[in-house]
Amino acid sequence: MDTEMMLSADMKVLMNHIYEFKKGVRQMVLYTFNKRYESSVKARLDRQNIPYLTQPVGETCLNLFFGRQECLNAIQLIVTKPLNKLTPEEDFILGAMLGYDIRVQCERYCERKCRLCRQA
Structure with a gap:
């Protein structure tokens, strides 16, 4: 894990979302983040066996949906275009x-x- 990732406020937000998901506060999370963290974000979710989907947002960001597989299955059917569409x-x-x-x-x-x- 690189130092820049550890210090990023965005990554702290992700860690809070993961905590809330694991505690059952949320069944699904939408998190938008800079693409430069993509490999680190995916690796963290993979290590914790949390299913996820990504969707590009412009040139530099990604939307990350993670949570219960049933929710992600529905997201794949509903979110087939940019969120603003x-x-x-x-x-x-x-x-x-x-x-x-x-x-x-x-x-x-x-x-x-x-x-x-x-x-x-």
Whole structure:
């Protein structure tokens, strides 16, 4: 493990996400990080037998989904494009799966859906 990785605030966030997942606080996590840490991140998850998926975000970042295999199976069916291209329904499901506040997800869904209705 290189020193830069050990000192990175981003890597500390990852370690907290892993801790919460292992304690059962989260069933699935979405973590966005710089590609330069990709091999270290994947190695850590592999060592802990945590399943994951990655998705490119622009030139320098990756989205990392990790958690229960059932959740990742659903993610593979739902998240087939960049997150900012998800439909309001797909975005709602993803937020719910990530454990976001369901009331806030409902508000977000209604706002996005109404915005789309006005554009049509």
